[in-house]
Amino acid sequence: MSPLRVLELYSGIGGMHCGLAESAVPAEVVAAVDVNTTANQVYKYNFPDTPLWTKTIEGISLKEFDDLAFDMLLMSPPCQPFTRIGLQGDVTDPRARSFLYILDILPRLQKPPMYILLENVKGFESSIARENLVTALLRCGYRYQEFLLSPTCLGIPNSRLRYFLIAKLQKEEFSFQVTNQLLEDFPTCFGLVSSSTTHSSSRNVNADLDLKSTLSDPPRDPKQDTSFLYKLETPEELERKQSQDNDSSIRTLDEFLEKNIGDINQYFLPSRSLLRYALILDIVQPSSRRSTCFTKGYGHYVEGTGSVLQTATDVEISSAYEALETVTEEEKLAKLSTLKMRYFTPREIANLHGFPPQFGFPEKTTTKQCYRLLGNSLNVHIVAKLITVLLQSH
Incomplete structure (x- = not known):
């Protein structure tokens, strides 16, 4: 043939x-x-x-x-x-x-x-x-x-x-x-x-829900809705995420993560993003069996563009978020920083998309360009x- x-x-x-x-x-x-x-x-x-x-x-x-x-x-x-x-x-x-x-x-x-x-x-x-x-x-x-x-x-x-x-x-x-x-x-x-x-x-229903936010929407005000838990998520959303993490037919994120990242500091969330978007971040850990859809705005916009990775796995998310609205901005930043949250690297997103290990980007391609290109891919x-x-x- x-x-x-x-x-x-x-x-x-x-x-x-x-x-x-x-x-x-x-x-x-x-x-x-x-x-x-x-x-x-x-x-x-x-x-x-x-x-x-x-x-x-x-x-x-x-x-x-x-x-x-x-x-x-x-x-x-x-x-x-x-x-x-x-x-x-x-x-x-x-x-x-x-x-x-x-x-x-x-x-x-x-x-x-x-x-x-x-x-x-x-x-x-x-x-x-x-x-x-x-x-x-x-x-x-x-x-x-x-x-x-x-x-x-x-x-x-x-x-x-x-x-x-x-x-x-x-x-x-x-x-x-x-x-x-x-x-x-x-x-x-x-x-x-x-x-x-x-x-x-x-x-697939869960995947569909991941696209519900727009890139241009302003952060939602937790004071306008008292039904949320410590983050801006309903009990149903939390239960859905826990159900996904308990699905043993799905591999863990750890299998798709880079083991040695050169300049890892460039991927940690900046202070302004932690302070402004803390309540709407979709936080996953290496042991998680889920992540939301990564879009072309990932790394630039925060809301609705993809999950962020908690690298301090010995810290409970609930402890970092407890009473977050009642502390000063400085204390809030200190609490959130204990989670050591970072963006997924372009290579990690490429891994989740199924691109082979030998697939790469020209040296002059910026991280932002990589995110945009991968967000438009399949x-x-x-x-x-x-x-x-x-x-x-x-």
Whole structure:
């Protein structure tokens, strides 16, 4: 069997490429396309032999697509038109224009790709863009299956709920019975692990809740709500976190942490962040089996951008937070500092995303740029698993 010719659109830093490599499917990425200069530098650093097209997708002609003669299409279209904390402009958002162009091109290709894998945010599944996608797929003769998946379903302690779609031309059957429902786990050769559209899976519901905050929201005032515990969380939220930490099917964060960090001081939370955002931090420990979704604002914004790590594991969080609102600012800072809280490093987030150990960033890439790029990326292990499922046959 000759290697599959793969086209990677919206290639970013190469998460799809890493997933393809992990799947061990004989394949060659014949072109990767992205306009983000910093992302392209990282992609080229890791995949120097892959042709990288630094042009808009709308700038690629039908003939150029045909000349690539690709068998598989991998793509992660811009998520901003569909994210639930954005304006939800959907197909009217200018950033959706390139995706609509792909849907227009697809039926006109001389040889449509046998396989397609698409990733986007939760919310895409109810968009007009998704309806247009399905219409185009059916018009071209594809079978497809949709998913809402979080890395927790693979035992990874990170909530990152995302929409995925896999499709193949009808002349080749799927290895499982497709359904019009959104699957919340991977199908197996014995049938479907899960086929719920009501999000009954507690792991995915929990992942969904991680995205409830916006980056621009001001800190909430604890005096306005007396139902919170010592932090700004309800008893139900605390119980949910404890339940996640007791789930032995999820690995502990310690397995994903760097053992030797060069300049670790740059990752400790500054005093101003501790004082202003103490009550809304999502604090985890190396022994925890959970972390919230890391976004592109991590390390710059605090609320809703990802968990922070308590490195002083011999200190109880409750003792540091006890009577926090009644002490002076100096005493408050002293109490919080005992927890030694820091941000996850870019390498640690890359580990949680499934990027292999050899994946790296060019030396001139700043920490802030790394956080932004990783926040826009996806989970490599999920992509690898879906590619395996996509290529399996009866």
